Amino acid sequence: MRRFFARFANVFRGAQAERDLHREIQSHIALLQEDFEVRGLSPKEAHLAARRAYGGVEQAKELHREERSYLWIEHRFKDLRYGGRSLLRNPGFTLVAVITLALGIGANTAIFSVVNAVLLRPLGYRDADRLVTLLHDGTDPVAVANYIDWRDQSRSFEAMGAADYWSANLTGGDVPEHVLGLKVTQNLLPMLGVRPLLGRLFAPGEDRIGSDHEAILSYRLWQRRFNGDAGILGKSITLSGQAFTVVGVMPAGFKFAPFWATHAELWVPNAFGDRIYNRGANSLRVFARLKRGVTIEQAQAEIATITGRLEKKYPGTNRGIIVTPLKENVVGKVRTPLLMLLAAVGFVLLIACANVAHMLLARTSDRQKEIAVRTALGAGRSRLIGQFLTENLLLSCAGALAGLMLALWGTKVLTALAPAYIPRVETVGVDARVVFFLLGVTLLTSIAFGLAPALHATAGNLSGALKEGGRGDSGSLRRNRLRGFLVGSEFALAFMLLIGAGLMIRSFSALQSVDPGFNPHNVLSMVVSVEGTKEAEPHRREILYRELLDKIRKLPGVKSAGGINHLPLAGDMWGFSFYIEGRPKPRPGDSPTAVYRVVMPGYFETMRLPVLRGRAISSSDDARAPGVVIINQRAARAYWPGEDPVGKRITFDTGKSDSPAWLTIIGVAKDAKQLDWAAEPYPEVYLAALQNRDFLGDGASHTAYITVVARTANNPANLAPVLKDTVWSFDRNLPISDVLTMDRVVADATAQPRFETLLLGIFAILALALAAVGIYGVMSYSVSRRTREIGIRISLGASRAKVLRMVVRQGMLQALTGIAAGLAGALLLSQLMAKMLYGVRPTDPATFTAVAAILGLAATVAACIPAHKATRIEPMAALRSE
Amino acid sequence: MPSEDPGRMGVLQGTLDLIVLRTLQSMGAQHAYAIATRLQQISGDLLHLNQGTLYPALVRLEQQGRIKGTWGKTESNRDAKFYAITRSGERALAEETLRWRRMSGLVDRLLSEGA
Numbered sequence: 003m004r005r006f007f008a009r010f011a012n013v014f015r016g017a018q019a020e021r022d023l024h025r026e027i028q029s030h031i032a033l034l035q036e037d038f039e040v041r042g043l044s045p046k047e048a049h050l051a052a053r054r055a056y057g058g059v060e061q062a063k064e065l066h067r068e069e070r071s072y073l074w075i076e077h078r079f080k081d082l083r084y085g086g087r088s089l090l091r092n093p094g095f096t097l098v099a100v101i102t103l104a105l106g107i108g109a110n111t112a113i114f115s116v117v118n119a120v121l122l123r124p125l126g127y128r129d130a131d132r133l134v135t136l137l138h139d140g141t142d143p144v145a146v147a148n149y150i151d152w153r154d155q156s157r158s159f160e161a162m163g164a165a166d167y168w169s170a171n172l173t174g175g176d177v178p179e180h181v182l183g184l185k186v187t188q189n190l191l192p193m194l195g196v197r198p199l200l201g202r203l204f205a206p207g208e209d210r211i212g213s214d215h216e217a218i219l220s221y222r223l224w225q226r227r228f229n230g231d232a233g234i235l236g237k238s239i240t241l242s243g244q245a246f247t248v249v250g251v252m253p254a255g256f257k258f259a260p261f262w263a264t265h266a267e268l269w270v271p272n273a274f275g276d277r278i279y280n281r282g283a284n285s286l287r288v289f290a291r292l293k294r295g296v297t298i299e300q301a302q303a304e305i306a307t308i309t310g311r312l313e314k315k316y317p318g319t320n321r322g323i324i325v326t327p328l329k330e331n332v333v334g335k336v337r338t339p340l341l342m343l344l345a346a347v348g349f350v351l352l353i354a355c356a357n358v359a360h361m362l363l364a365r366t367s368d369r370q371k372e373i374a375v376r377t378a379l380g381a382g383r384s385r386l387i388g389q390f391l392t393e394n395l396l397l398s399c400a401g402a403l404a405g406l407m408l409a410l411w412g413t414k415v416l417t418a419l420a421p422a423y424i425p426r427v428e429t430v431g432v433d434a435r436v437v438f439f440l441l442g443v444t445l446l447t448s449i450a451f452g453l454a455p456a457l458h459a460t461a462g463n464l465s466g467a468l469k470e471g472g473r474g475d476s477g478s479l480r481r482n483r484l485r486g487f488l489v490g491s492e493f494a495l496a497f498m499l500l501i502g503a504g505l506m507i508r509s510f511s512a513l514q515s516v517d518p519g520f521n522p523h524n525v526l527s528m529v530v531s532v533e534g535t536k537e538a539e540p541h542r543r544e545i546l547y548r549e550l551l552d553k554i555r556k557l558p559g560v561k562s563a564g565g566i567n568h569l570p571l572a573g574d575m576w577g578f579s580f581y582i583e584g585r586p587k588p589r590p591g592d593s594p595t596a597v598y599r600v601v602m603p604g605y606f607e608t609m610r611l612p613v614l615r616g617r618a619i620s621s622s623d624d625a626r627a628p629g630v631v632i633i634n635q636r637a638a639r640a641y642w643p644g645e646d647p648v649g650k651r652i653t654f655d656t657g658k659s660d661s662p663a664w665l666t667i668i669g670v671a672k673d674a675k676q677l678d679w680a681a682e683p684y685p686e687v688y689l690a691a692l693q694n695r696d697f698l699g700d701g702a703s704h705t706a707y708i709t710v711v712a713r714t715a716n717n718p719a720n721l722a723p724v725l726k727d728t729v730w731s732f733d734r735n736l737p738i739s740d741v742l743t744m745d746r747v748v749a750d751a752t753a754q755p756r757f758e759t760l761l762l763g764i765f766a767i768l769a770l771a772l773a774a775v776g777i778y779g780v781m782s783y784s785v786s787r788r789t790r791e792i793g794i795r796i797s798l799g800a801s802r803a804k805v806l807r808m809v810v811r812q813g814m815l816q817a818l819t820g821i822a823a824g825l826a827g828a829l830l831l832s833q834l835m836a837k838m839l840y841g842v843r844p845t846d847p848a849t850f851t852a853v854a855a856i857l858g859l860a861a862t863v864a865a866c867i868p869a870h871k872a873t874r875i876e877p878m879a880a881l882r883s884e
Numbered sequence: 885m886p887s888e889d890p891g892r893m894g895v896l897q898g899t900l901d902l903i904v905l906r907t908l909q910s911m912g913a914q915h916a917y918a919i920a921t922r923l924q925q926i927s928g929d930l931l932h933l934n935q936g937t938l939y940p941a942l943v944r945l946e947q948q949g950r951i952k953g954t955w956g957k958t959e960s961n962r963d964a965k966f967y968a969i970t971r972s973g974e975r976a977l978a979e980e981t982l983r984w985r986r987m988s989g990l991v992d993r994l995l996s997e998g999a
Contacts, residue, residue, distance in 0.1 A: 022965075023939070026916060029964045033917040036960060062939055069940035 103401025108408025128195025163190030242534030394452030497824025
């Protein structure tokens with residue numbers, strides 16, 4: 003124990019102990035010498051004899067040091083100092099290595115911090131891994147009566163709750179605001195296990211009609227609209243003209259639902275009323291908490307049994323109900339792209355490591371003499387390897403530090419580039435896990451690039467290195483093989499990355515060239531809500547819509563204007579089933595279905611969405627005129643194959659078969675994009691808003707708004723203020739939201755692939771540059787080593803062309819081997835991308851050819867420059883120089 | 885930990901400590917050179933070692949508190965570090981000697997009776 007402290011203390015008292023030791027050894031040798039002199043030797047002879055008798059002074063010192071303290075600690079300090087000095091002596095080498103590592107480590111840390119926030123961190127609820135959703139096909143809403151049956155009949159769940167999408171006009175402040183929210187069953191929020199910041203959650207019984215006028219606010223809404231008023235509880239707020247009492251405020255950062263309706267800012271009770279008997283209107287999202295120990299599979303099996311039973315009783319309902327982990331709903335779509343990006347930056351880091359390994363190999367060859375001298379002075383191999391690894395660690399720490407800066411900046415750019423399309427991206431940041439990742443990567447990196455060079459450097463033979471005077475080609479064959487392997491791997495990795503990026507670019511350009519069906523340029527859109535205002539009255543609503551559009555059409559710079567309930571690509575998408583006149587009545591669940599849109603006159607003209615047959619909906623198609631509808635090409639092909647649908651009649655009133663409201667098809671419009679840019683359009687119908695009772699008179703929030711579209715002569719964004727003022731000239735209380743140019747809507751629809759393509763492209767270019775630098779470095783190093791050999795060859799008559807060929811061939815061989823390996827890897831890996839690609843196969847020959855050509859070219863150029871240098875070697879100068 | 889690696893000192897380590905302690909006990913305080921000389925005298929050519937290899941044993945014993953080094957002057961008026969055995973060193977020597985005797989006796993018996 004005592005010795006432990008003594009040794010430990012000596013770690014920090016090295017200098018004094020060292021002086022003491024030196025003094026003691028000097029005195030020892032002096033005494034020896036004295037003795038030898040006494041025996042009759044001359045002082046000079048005696049001195050030599052004394053040194054011989056004593057043995058190696060430095061070795062003795064080293065043994066003493068090891069005994070006296072925990073030398074390995076002392077060594078590491080010394081190595082750090084030595085390493086730091088040695089790195090500073092070579093600022094060029096150090097700078098290039100640090101930048102290379104910083105790029106690799108920084109990119110990895112940035113992407114990992116996104117992966118961490120989005121995929122790894124648990125959702126912000128208690129035991130969030132037990133939360134699941136029960137949805138049709140895993141994504142679509144269900145009907146109230148079915149939900150109630152599942153809730154009452156299942157045993158796999160601790161609790162089951164449900165929510166409806168809801169929005170309301172919040173009035174009472176300076177500007178009316180359209181707020182998104184959810185109508186939730188009483189038990190839903192308690193099920194999540196998050197305590198409110200203020201007040202309480204809903205109490206049992208509060209989701210019954212009559213007692214359902216209470217509201218819980220999000221932290222953001224509370225801050226924004228009520229300035230964080232601590233006395234908000236119990237106060238009344240006006241939502242779409244109705245009074246609600248605030249009973250609670252949720253903490254900052256609370257978000258529900260985490261997918262779909264992610265911008266919900268308030269929650270009110272969901273009073274089902276008569277809907278408890280409804281099995282047809284699918285609007286409800288069902289959430290549940292699994293009982294402890296119950297697996298998803300067990301829950302799914304139970305739900306399958308229950309829904310199977312219900313389907314027999316109520317045909318056409320309860321089909322395809324899938325239990326999905328809540329988190330899967332949130333991150334399922336982005337997992338593959340994010341992991342792909344993580345793999346891509348991993349490749350970049352590996353390439354960076356290979357490059358630094360090259361540089362170290364070249365450097366250690368030059369340090370052969372230093373190594374030999376240090377070995378002669380008593381440094382063991384493990385000690386030398388330790389020294390090298392410390393130096394490498396120092397290098398990668400510097401790289402990590404620079405990389406961290408890069409990552410901090412990079413995550414900022416990343417989150418700014420991709421806010422809306424990656425869930426939870428607002429939570430991206432550096433936390434403990436990111437720091438551990440960074441440390442781990444740094445450590446692994448330093449081993450990855452440093453171990454092989456260190457082993458190689460110290461494996462050389464001592465006296466050979468000394469004799470060759472530092473020119474040391476000892477072990478060069480093995481080292482060349484290692485270099486070849488490194489270059490080959492770099493090219494293989496770069497090839498795979500470039501294939502990934504190439505496929506994404508091809509896919510993205512295919513997406514870009516997709517025809518949306520309409521012309522998005524020079525169109526401005528905005529949502530005007532009438533809910534809760536005096537304009538919501540049936541008669542007033544019609545007048546408002548007509549007069550508003552007329553007034554907009556007369557604005558300077560406006561060419562045409564129209565309106566629609568749900569703007570393509572930006573708005574919601576409803577599906578309805580209908581019935582075709584003269585056809586046999588379909589079985590429940592087998593009716594023709596179509597996307598349901600309601601348009602104001604002028605919509606088709608404004609969007610430049612061509613009506614291919616028949617005519618567009620005009621202002622004369624109002625409540626007094628016969629009902630009309632326009633269908634898209636897809637609907638025409640699907641339901642009237644080989645027939646002309648114009649003039650045929652359909653009805654949505656499938657329930658009242660005695661006197662349905664028939665709608666005559668007056669035109670077939672070109673297929674337009676609907677919700678998902680990459681998806682094939684579904685059959686679609688456009689109804690006339692002026693004939694639509696729901697959209698003109700219904701008090702329900704989901705029909706009490708319209709999206710105005712206006713085509714302008716020039717930049718549509720400039721028109722936004724005028725358009726808003728025009729709306730407010732009718733009623734100052736009309737909330738306006740989602741003011742967007744159609745170009746922006748289209749850009750947003752392809753934002754995720756654009757983001758992924760951009761990032762992957764950047765990483766691939768980085769990889770290409772690093773690989774080219776790698777082969778260039780190796781080639782020019784090898785040429786500088788072979789100066790003498792090449793000089794001899796030239797003096798013996800080798801033509802310069804032959805020398806060029808020889809050098810280039812050596813480099814190309816390594817690169818081509820790498821490319822071949824990369825080709826095999828890419829064929830395997832690109833299959834994993836299949837789902838992310840649009841209009842291009844994972845084995846797209848054009849991409850593979852192009853990438854092989856690019857890499858081949860890069861390798862040729864990188865090999866040619868040093869090779870060209872080799873041909874200019876002057877034989878006589880080369881021979882003399884060594 | 886490389887410093888704990890006994891390989892460098894070989895089997896001699898324990899024995900060397902014992903010999904050093906014994907030398908200091910019988911001869912009083914001595915400097916390293918005198919100890920080395922004494923070692924060579926006793927062992928003849930059997931124990932051939934560089935005098936520098938003595939140092940690890942000295943620093944180890946000093947850290948264990950079994951010997952204590954102080955700087956002084958030799959007869960020829962040279963600076964030298966003189967090592968003296970401490971009380972704990974005496975105790976350790978007694979114990980180690982006993983153990984060594986037992987051990988060597990045991991090995992002796994084994995060697996003569998075995999086979």
